[in-house]
Amino acid sequence: MTTYQTAIFREGTAHQIFLEFTAREAVTSLPDEAPADSAVDGGEQLVAFGGGLLRGLEALETPPDTVDFTPIEGAEGFRAPATQRDLFVWLHGEKRDELFARALEWRDSLYPVADLTHEDHGFRFRDSRDLTGFVDGSANPKGDAQQAAALIQTGEHAGGSFVLAQRWVHNLSGFSKLSMADQERVIGRTKSDSIELEGDAMPPDSHVSRTDLKRDGNAVKIYRRSSPVGTSSDAGLYFLAFSADQQRFRWLLDSMFGLTGDGLHDHLLHFSRPVTGSFFYAPPRDALLRAFDLR
Template identity: 35%
Template structure:
């Protein structure tokens, strides 16, 4: 009697890489030529090898690089079936605030406990891409105290853990052709810290939905103005839909820039899109997330991070 062959699990990229002390969020655009697409495809397929060469200098520094590919260039640089939900970032226009769309064809999310390793991996990757790409945005993130944002609150508390993490982030049998991949949304927010610091701690906590000192959840509002925590929680008949956040602070006090780089990984893109709709338009409409009065979104892009196997296969042409 023959024994059915067991399916080999698909290896994802390092979506669940450990929290690190440093990160680079690099968004690139690819020149619209056949040669540029070919060069981009070759480099994308070589990312894991380049990463290994840099990581070998300190194997304990948790160096990783997660690669996302945008809708505009997916067909040109992968030759693989398109993920079912992949499309360009859709602006969300509220009565007071807007989540704008900005260009982005390739995302490199580089993480390590050493800033120099992040620097070196970024340098080598850009050298490999050469003139095929242009830098649309480069943001250097850092860990701030006990994983807090520059507003003073712990960030990423609601991240899934254990088996809930891959269940929330990795595409499965619903789109089997790209199983093991994940949707990625990035936004760069800047904060007017002087205005935020003018609020009392109690006012800040009401906006966030958590206590500032010990990160305890406050009760959800049943009607009227809802907190950021409540608006960013998506619940339907199937239960609560989680995403993985690996946000990081960035800024330079000398130039007066202070911000948070939002990066969300999700099994279903619509979950993050619903989250942004609730924040910018409000629930009910008109009652937008008060956090947006102190957080301006400068960028907005959508990517799909394919499985490690699919990404490596691009090197084979």
């Protein structure tokens, strides 16, 4: 039976914590104390690995073609830096105190082998909006299409999922100076009710135009679970997405960053910039338990 990490699919939780660790040296197993399989009261936990750590862990098979995130040098000087980390923990749920306690457990238990090198705390903003005020997730796959987009469907890694994690920092004061119509043209949807712009009203460089992609006739589908994060002075988005195929992330980013040869880039880049970038692999739940020697 195919298993997967259920944290990927539980939507609508109020609080999020994102932890990224860097291994201090090559590790072949993780400390026994790591709370890999204990339930989080009122919440969920996802554990995913960067390619370097994956290849070292004796108990976990790496899917073929798993690559690390590499920097993107886009059109007009737009850049996406690579800060590839080794281990990713995503906690989300209704009880911020319980998530916080779990984050401390992870930090302490991994301390002998890894440093916590990036941490963000996220929150649900109004009715699941990004801090620009636009609904985030409207065109996300629904129902069975979520698993088809997010999980490897067949073979020995079935149930596993590739992850893109990227912290973005918004220029909210710049964005708020745009008229409502211009803001909507940047995103490609209306602000109040998230209706997609149609026909001539939809600019070819809107965020939706650059990310609603087809390759060889097939829609490039990912399942997004991003969250508003930060403080009022570094407000932004922790972009988090899951995919059955790691290449889809690169196709989408290349389209956003103007690397697809059509002379266009995503207008959103004028108002937000990524400051981190990692690819991870979230193994199926049974493989995760084996890796932590839990059964």
